[in-house]
Amino acid sequence: MTSKSSMIAEMIPTGEATAILPTGKTSPITVIGTESIRGTFDDLCLQQALNSRLAPGVTELVLNPDAHCGYGAPVGCVMVSPTHIYPGPVGVDIKCSMSLLQLDLPSDAVDDRRTRRALIDAICERTPTGAGKGQRNVSKARKVEVDLGERVVTEGASERVCQELGIPPHWASRCEDAFHGGYRESSDGLRDRLGRLRGQRQLRQFENKISQLGSYGGGNHFGECEVVEIGDDDRARSVAETFGLIDGQVAFLSHCGSRGLGHQLASGQFSSLQAKFHQWGIPLPGGDRQLVYAPLGSPEANAYLDDMALAANFATVNHLLINALVLEAFQEVIPGTQGQLVYFISHNIARQEVVGNVKSWVHRKGATRAMPGGHHALQGTPFEQTGHPILLPGNPRDGSAVMVADAGAEKSCFSVNHGAGRVLGRKRAQRELDQTAIDREFDEHDILSNCRRYPRDEAPAAYKDFDEVLKSVKQAGLASEVARLKARFVIKDASKADD
DNA sequence: ATGTGC
Secondary structure, three states: OOOOOHHHHHHOOOOEEEEEOOOOOEEEEEEOOOHHHHHOOOOOOOOOOOHHHHOOOOOEEEEEEEEEEEOOOEEEEEEEOEEEEEEOOOOHHHHHHHEEEEEEEHHHHOOOHHHHHHHHHHHHOOOOOOOOOOOOOOOOOHHOHHHHHHHHHHHHHHHHHHHHHOOOOHHHHHHHOOOOHOOOOOHHHHHHHHHHHHHOOOOHHHHHHHHOOOOOOOOEEEEEEEEEEOOOOHHHHHHHHHHHHOEEEEEEEEEEOHHHHHHHHHHHHHHHHHHHHHHOOOHHHOOHHHOOEEEEEOHHHHHHHHHHHHHHHHHHHHHHHHHHHHHHHHHHHOOOOEEEEEEEEEEEEEEEEEEEEEEEEEEEEEOOOOEEEOOOOHHOOOOOOOOOOOEEEEEEOOOEEEEEEHHHHHHHHHHHHHOEEOOHHHHHHHHHHOOHHHHOOOOOOOEEEEOOOOOOOHHHHHHHOOOHHHHHOOOOOOOOEEEEEEEEEEOOOOOOOOO
């Protein structure tokens, strides 16, 4: 163990800093952050970074500028292992992701507040918010029965699944991974796993979980209507064209994950692995039971990867269905509206990638994949020349960002942050932030919301300075900004705010 | 994050 101050002292001010661990010079942590951002990492967050770096089989650890305390590993880190899989550094919301839908509407189409109110109502009718909330008012064609639900979680965004749910099948080509997190060719193994889970009653109320397809959930999940502002340089304009972004037009940004299903599968994996560690008497990394792991090739690792894939498939189809429903809502309010998916990309997933020359599992926990043009893994995708879109939520007041990776991203294992990152804990934000000031700020920026009062623990002031976070990424040479997204209205779970 | 928590 080392103190926060000695660890910080080793960091290089430009961002690509290295912290030396007590084990010696061979175990660096890569820290991305300007000086002021590095001041936002508290002791527990740094301790979690140390524990994760020192855990068995871990070869790389990157701490991102949006990092804060997480489950075993910090939210906002990348952890690499060629030999072990770690459920904690994937997180409890498996394949929590961002998606962006570009609409063919000029920004003035959403200037009128009544139009925006109508859009909020039409979207909320189709995509409920809140824990436990599932679909409502769904047309019979979109009602997801159990047999279709089984195909959703075992096939992901297959052509057949997309067709049956009214999702344009070509949107699958705009997904970081359209199925399984890309780790298993066939769905048969997943069908076996699903059957076993349900047979052993380890996956309860599957019908209920499946009914949550097309819903946002709560917490920091949201849907947000945006106006696209493409950066004022040639590269931004050219990359934006490949991404399908249109300057001055309306877009819709969504943040959600695998809902109750992912939560249930992740929790089940934590408890079964913790029981095995206890039974076998294996030491926990850093003494933290949230850092349980399984060696690759073991039955435990395979079971985890199967469950991760089931949840990942749910999250993928959930996002695509939400985007289809949002487009339908726009078409109801503004007939003739067309929309194209820009991209769907996760920030809570483990993927198999080559790091250095070693095939490894890259755990991104609150971190976004960032592969630049020319990266071998992008061959055959629409983004092999430019690099893929990176979707980063900021906050409604300051906007969100679309970025593209640069060559420097290799030093962060081809990853960037996943947003602004919390600076105030939820309870502290609830206690300290002023509701009237928050609501006034939204009024001043003419941002509408479905919430009568915006949740205080989700207010912009509860998060780090987004510009400083982006500056950290740019200064370290990881990625460049392509566009800013400026909020016009926000859809969030209001149940905790209406007190 | 969550069939929501001090």
